Amino acid sequence: MDIGAKIPVKADGLTASGKDRTFNRQTLYDYLDGGAEVYLAFDFREVFTRKYTGPGGREMTLDIYDMGSPGEAFGAFSCDRQDPSAGIGQESEYGPGLLRFWQGRYFVTVTASADDEAAAAAVLGLGKDVVKQLGPPGPKPALVSCLPAESLRPERTSFFHSVVNLNNRFFVAGENLLRLDRSTDCVIGEYGAGGAEPVTLLVVRYPDASGALAARRSFLASYLPDAGPDGFARTENRKWVSAGVRAEYLTIVFDAPSADAARKLGASVNFPAK
Amino acid sequence: MKHPLTRRDFLAGTTVAVLGASLGFGQEKPATKKARVVLIRHRDVLDENQKINPDILQGMLDEGVMKLLGESDPVKAFQKLVKPGETVGIKTNVWSYLPTPPELEAALKRRVIDAGVAPDRIGLDDHTVMTNPLFVKATSLINVAPLRTHYLAGVCGCIKNYIMFAESQPAYHPDSCADLGSLFKLPQVQGKTRLNVLCVLTPQFHGRGPHNFNRRYVWSYKGLIVGLDPVAVDAIGLRLIMAKRREVLGKAQELPPVPKHIQLADTRHGIGTSDMNAIELIKLGWGEDILV
Numbered sequence: 001m002d003i004g005a006k007i008p009v010k011a012d013g014l015t016a017s018g019k020d021r022t023f024n025r026q027t028l029y030d031y032l033d034g035g036a037e038v039y040l041a042f043d044f045r046e047v048f049t050r051k052y053t054g055p056g057g058r059e060m061t062l063d064i065y066d067m068g069s070p071g072e073a074f075g076a077f078s079c080d081r082q083d084p085s086a087g088i089g090q091e092s093e094y095g096p097g098l099l100r101f102w103q104g105r106y107f108v109t110v111t112a113s114a115d116d117e118a119a120a121a122a123v124l125g126l127g128k129d130v131v132k133q134l135g136p137p138g139p140k141p142a143l144v145s146c147l148p149a150e151s152l153r154p155e156r157t158s159f160f161h162s163v164v165n166l167n168n169r170f171f172v173a174g175e176n177l178l179r180l181d182r183s184t185d186c187v188i189g190e191y192g193a194g195g196a197e198p199v200t201l202l203v204v205r206y207p208d209a210s211g212a213l214a215a216r217r218s219f220l221a222s223y224l225p226d227a228g229p230d231g232f233a234r235t236e237n238r239k240w241v242s243a244g245v246r247a248e249y250l251t252i253v254f255d256a257p258s259a260d261a262a263r264k265l266g267a268s269v270n271f272p273a274k
Numbered sequence: 275m276k277h278p279l280t281r282r283d284f285l286a287g288t289t290v291a292v293l294g295a296s297l298g299f300g301q302e303k304p305a306t307k308k309a310r311v312v313l314i315r316h317r318d319v320l321d322e323n324q325k326i327n328p329d330i331l332q333g334m335l336d337e338g339v340m341k342l343l344g345e346s347d348p349v350k351a352f353q354k355l356v357k358p359g360e361t362v363g364i365k366t367n368v369w370s371y372l373p374t375p376p377e378l379e380a381a382l383k384r385r386v387i388d389a390g391v392a393p394d395r396i397g398l399d400d401h402t403v404m405t406n407p408l409f410v411k412a413t414s415l416i417n418v419a420p421l422r423t424h425y426l427a428g429v430c431g432c433i434k435n436y437i438m439f440a441e442s443q444p445a446y447h448p449d450s451c452a453d454l455g456s457l458f459k460l461p462q463v464q465g466k467t468r469l470n471v472l473c474v475l476t477p478q479f480h481g482r483g484p485h486n487f488n489r490r491y492v493w494s495y496k497g498l499i500v501g502l503d504p505v506a507v508d509a510i511g512l513r514l515i516m517a518k519r520r521e522v523l524g525k526a527q528e529l530p531p532v533p534k535h536i537q538l539a540d541t542r543h544g545i546g547t548s549d550m551n552a553i554e555l556i557k558l559g560w561g562e563d564i565l566v
Contacts, residue, residue, distance in 0.1 A: 222278055
């Protein structure tokens with residue numbers, strides 16, 4: 001990634017220190033240890049990283065992940081959102097000490113050791129400089145558009161492939177009941193007014209219909225053994241869960257207020273045309 | 275009947291039951307001799323800037339280990355753990371965002387010396403334990419790590435702290451780091467761990483970002499968890515993390531996904547107990563917001 005030369009070496013009183021480093025799929029563990037799995041579950045290619053230091057031991061770390069495509073960059077960004085937008089890149093969030101955004105095929109984080117105003121200025125300033133070097137925006141994964149728009153909380157939509165991302169985003173089970181791996185595409189969305197318990201919709205695309213059917217059987221057997229043949233059951237929170245298959249797509253609705261609401265949301269999925 | 279832990283267990287409030295009377299993930303075995311774990315806290319061990327008072331910390335360590343071993347003198351307590359003439363490795367953790375505090379390392383080293391071990395035969399290391407001569411020759415190990423969440427393993431504690439003894443760290447990553455317990459059967463480690471200290475002065479209950487660290491998710495708990503059984507120590511640590519997550523993030527995010535390695539260290543690898551029925555938790559000191 002020939003981007004280091006384009007990124008400022010100074011940022012609000014902080015200066016680049018040490019050597020810039022780059023890690024690829026084989027070496028990412030050297031940088032992130034267990035966190036590497038979260039990115040390796042996507043089509044991650046490499047990460048450019050640079051440290052900045054300043055007076056009083058202040059530190060800031062820039063990580064620019066080449067995720068291979070805009071869809072994968074959106075995925076990496078989307079799995080862990082909870083802060084307000086910072087208005088940087090295609091989508092972003094900033095909370096004390098952490099800026100995250102995506103632009104084109106890149107997912108970027110800037111982390112600071114401090115969380116005061118000076119740190120915020122440095123982090124946001126660097127983010128604005130970096131995004132200019134990342135090229136044009138790119139599209140989200142097409143699967144995201146299958147989520148029905150009505151009552152969708154867009155900032156809570158996530159795209160991913162594997163169970164490690166699912167369980168960090170929405171814990172389903174300690175085992176991989178849905179048989180997710182790099183060959184599966186998943187999108188998860190939340191529905192309902194802010195503040196209320198959301199209804200969650202998960203859509204998984206398997207390589208083929210048999211994969212979707214096998215995953216549904218696995219899910220029903222371990223998660224929803226009390227479901228009837230239609231794949232509906234009322235769970236312990238008095239909400240409804242449903243699991244249905246259409247071609248290579250598995251659709252699961254969690255926490256619907258009624259069976260009818262679960263059925264309606266599941267039926268509203270806009271499956272992509274072949 | 276065994277079944278995997280699922281979201282429904284949280285909804286039903288049966289997480290603890292499903293976790294095998296806390297962590298067993300469905301294990302069904304009778305409790306035998308209880309593993310003693312001591313949780314000790316002190317209100318003043320940290321100041322408002324989280325600066326450690328080393329004297330108070332030394333006192334906490336001493337009191338915790340004395341209670342653990344039923345001794346009234348800290349040196350005698352440590353003499354039950356290590357002997358003169360031994361080579362002792364203190365396996366610390368240097369993760370830059372939340373390392374084992376140097377004050378805790380110093381407190382442990384001081385007592386190992388007091389117990390009669392020569393200072394030049396005490397190793398303190400993390401990343402190079404496999405080649406550090408003091409660890410290669412070690413006859414006893416002391417395991418000290420901070421408690422924090424981890425994207426894959428759920429939590430980092432005393433069990434995961436031994437990952438640096440592995441030839442290949444990624445080899446332990448599959449299935450949420452399920453087999454970390456087997457680290458304690460590696461030749462350099464097996465049968466040598468005398469004490470496990472989980473530093474919960476400032477535990478991290480949630481992680482975000484590539485390095486899984488953010489100050490928002492660290493709190494001043496001001497405690498140490500000590501025990502002879504690394505699985506029992508981590509089991510208590512996980513309960514603490516779960517309680518804090520439930521308080522701050524809500525019931526749905528109570529469990530950091532998915533700390534199965536703690537239970538499997540017990541049921542698959544047999545290096546300790548994760549069953550809360552078989553753990554004797556002794557709480558000492560400051561009790562406010564104790565959570566467990």
